[in-house]
Amino acid sequence: MSGFLLRLYIAGRSAISQRAEQNLFQLQRLIEPDCKVEIIDVVTRPELAEQAGILATPTLSYEHPERPRRVIGDLSDTKRVLEFLGFRAQEKDGRAIEPKEKNA
Amino acid sequence: MASAAFTEKEIRFLVEKNADGILVLDAEGIVLFANPASEQIFGRAPESLIGSPIGVPLVSGDTSEIVIHKPGGKHVDAEIRVVDTYWDNRPARLASIRDISRRKAQEEQLRHSSKMEAIGRLTAGIAHDFNNLLTVVLGNLEHAQRQTDDERLAVALDNAAHGARLAAVLTERLLAFARKKPLEPKLVSPNSIVAGMSELLQRTLGDTINIRTVLAEDLHRVEVDQTELEAAILNLIVNARDAMPSGGEVIVETANIELDHAYAARETEIAPGPYVMISVTDSGVGMSPEILRQVFEPFFTTKEGGRGTGLGLSQVYGFVKQSGGHVKLYSEPGHGTIVKIYLPKAMGDPFSQEPSIEQTEPLSTGHETILIVEDDPDVRAYAASGLRGLGYKVFEAGEASSALEIIENEPTIQLLFTDLGLPGGMDGKALAACAQSMREGLKVLITTAYAGSALVHEGRLDPGVDLLSKPFTLGSLGRRLREILDRRSSRKAGSARVLVAEDEVLLRMFIADSLADHGYELEQAGSCAEAMAKFRALSGDLAAAIIDLGLPDRPGDELVAELRAVSPDLPIIVTTGLSQADVAARYVRDRRLRVLGKPFSPQALVDALRGLVV
Structure with a gap:
């Protein structure tokens, strides 16, 4: 399942936007195998948000052909986001993070 | 459940x-x-x-x-x-x-205003210290220029002075942003200011941009510094021009606006009430919200190639805030910009009439001791209670002999205010001569209803005798008394002694040099305490004081207050790198005080001293 895409919709360079972006990159590091990320600012590209039916930001959209999923919020709860999107998370050394385990 | x-x-x-x-x-x-x-x-x-x-x-x-x-x-x-x-x-x-958009907007506003406040403090601090140094640089350059015959050196000194003066202009602009520029608020009509500038504005905008003015009828007047308001309007026009490189239209509009409580609550930094709005609208490139957030910061510019100083809108912001107003910017990329300046309607200006200067002028007060000699008990009571109300200590007599008795027993009496016609064989003029022979330096003000008869027939008035014709108002009496009492120091012979309180050693030396050239003798102090000690030691022997507001131990204005308490008519020059408008305003009633903004030239200092008759 390589080459999938996480698309983050944000609104301008606000503090929430920046927090969501940072958390997105954190997610990207944790996801195994590699995934692509794309950031869309709905202020500069309102037509893309309109097309995708984005009602609120930050919205993370996982463009899955069969089961597209969306998350709203700043993505700070990394573990639950991964769980919901259905990814297995990896630490940098390759050890899998168990969903129940507290991650320091 | x-x-x-x-x-x-x-x-x-x-x-x-x-x-x-x-x-x-x-x-x-x-x-x-x-x-x-x-x-x-x-x-x-x-x-x-x-x-x-x-x-x-x-x-x-x-x-x-x-x-x-x-x-x-x-x-x-x-x-x-x-x-x-x-x-x-x-x-x-x-x-x-x-x-929560409303709460967020308020938080953002607060954050923004505290940022501007911080930048303002930093800017003011730098400009203040810089002004001190510029005073030293410019002053010494002037000295050197005067003393050199070497032409090449003279050119170099001219260039250096030119550079230093440009630096002084820069610090002035920084102070304008930091709301610390000395302002001279006057009652002005924004409409006539805009109308008076129309030619300059059109010339600034060039041929491709059309200017349209929409001026409200019955516009309130505002109490602001006219030069700064003109500079603010010009700055907005320049910005409008630069936003429309391929031409367009600028609209300058004025209107009376009532800002309500809801608006004031939303904007947090403005009081509700009547305002005059002056707006400048362009159809130019506009600005993004990110840029809008920063436009008032000094040195922030979007103009390329050194076209902008980044100080234009900073001046507008600083001036409007310092004048108790409010400035608002609306802009959208591609659609243009509108800048609205709100200035508070001038107080006591309900019908926009010409102001009566007489009414606004404060009564001249004093602390000296005065003897009133007047045979009419009503006139005497009126003058005595009036002068007591102005702060004077007053003794009263009904005729010359009791007046002379009082003068003999009361050494604090500095001025004799007497009617010309007195009962008992000795008139006011004779009383004055007798009193002055008893007490050297006693000042005399004679009042009479028939001025020009007795006194003028006998030629000129004696030195130290002044005339006030009846009927007099308390205002005119107060003014005349102040005038006469303050005249004292000008008659002193020899070199005048001046106390300088300034913590910057170089600046003190510069002041000493400048004044020595003009025959003043200097007493130097680096702190309030030192200045106070010298003042006490010299007491009556001091012709003037030059006080820097930023002294290390205590604020200079406290020193001013203490000197004033002891010596109400001592000529004082307050020097300041900030020259806060409110400080200047606080001293506006003190006719024996001048505020001198740094950097100042030796000549300006001497002129200020001479202006106070030292």
Whole structure:
């Protein structure tokens, strides 16, 4: 399942936007195998948000052909986001993070 | 269960009337239910909201902030709170959403104003110290220029002085932004200012830009510094021009505006009340919200190739704030910019009439001791109580012999105020001569209803005798007394001794040098305490004091107050790198005090001293 895409919709360079972006990159590091990320600012590209039916930001959209999923919020709860999107998370050394385990 | 106590109708009522938006989302983030409040927050009808894949709110902690996008591009800042629950026996999420855009906007405003405040303090601090140094540089350059015959050296010194003067202009602009520029507020009509500038404005805008003025009739007047207001309008016009490289139209508009409590609450930095609005609108390139947030900061410019100093809007901001006003910018990329300046309507200007200077002028006060000699008890009582009201200590006599007795016993009497016609064989003129022979330096003011007869027939008045014709008002009496009492120091012979309180050693030396050239003798102090000690030691022997407001141990204005308490008519020059308008305003009634902004030239200092008759 390589080459999938996480698309983050944000609104301008606000503090929430920046927090969501940072958390997105954190997610990207944790996801195994590699995934692509794309950031869309709905202020500069309102037509893309309109097309995708984005009602609120930050919205993370996982463009899955069969089961597209969306998350709203700043993505700070990394573990639950991964769980919901259905990814297995990896630490940098390759050890899998168990969903129940507290991650320091 | 608690919910069993409610009927379905009641529950529906609670949900529908709730001010917060309530959404129920399924496990995939599809909207299953939306209450009326959420329809309003999202700006969508229930049918377009229900079934749409908004997404699963994954919120860590109590609440999270999100931005809601209404159709048409409007944004709403919202706070979201999520509870896991079941809906139709399936796992679901209940989200409550609250519109916090107003609170956010206020927080942003507060953050912005504290940032501007911090930048202002920094700017003022730098400009202040820089002004001190520039005073030293410019002063010494002037000395050197005077003393050199070497032509090449003279050119070098000219260039150096030119550079230093440019630096002084820069610090002045920084002070304007930091709201520390000395302002000279006057009652002005914005309409006539705009009208008077129209030619300059059109010339500034060039041929490709048309200017249109829309001036309100019956516009209130404002009490501001006219030069600074003109500079602010010109700065806005220059910005409008630079935003329209291929031409367009600029509209300058004036209007009376009443800012209400709601507006004041929203903007946080402005009091409600009547204002005059002056707006400049262009059809230029406009600005993004990011740029808008920074435009007032000094040295922030979007103009290329050194065209902008980044100080234009800073001047507008500083001037308007310092004048008790408010400035607002609206702009959209591609659509142009509108800048609105709000200046408070001048107080006591209900009908925009010409001001009566007589009414506003404060009565001249004093602390000296005065003897009033007047045979008419009503006139005497009137003058005595009036002068006591002005702060003077007053003795009263009905005729010459008792007056002379009082003068003999009261050494503090500095001025004799006598009627010319007195009973008992000795008239006012004779009393004055006799009193002055008893007490050297005693000043005399003679009053008479028939001025020009007795006194003028006998030629000129004696030195030290002044005349005030009856009837006199308390205002004119007060003014004359002040005039006469303050004249003292000018008659002193020999070199005048001047006390200088300034902590900057170089600046003190510069002042000493400048004044020595003009025959003044200098007493130097580096702190309030030192200055006070010298003042006490010298007491009556001091011709003037030059006081820097920024002294190390205590503020200079405290020193001014202490000197004033002891010596009400001592000529004082206050020097300041900041020259705060409110400081200048505080001293506006003190006719024996001048405020000198740094950097000042030796000549300006000497002129100020001479202006106070030292």
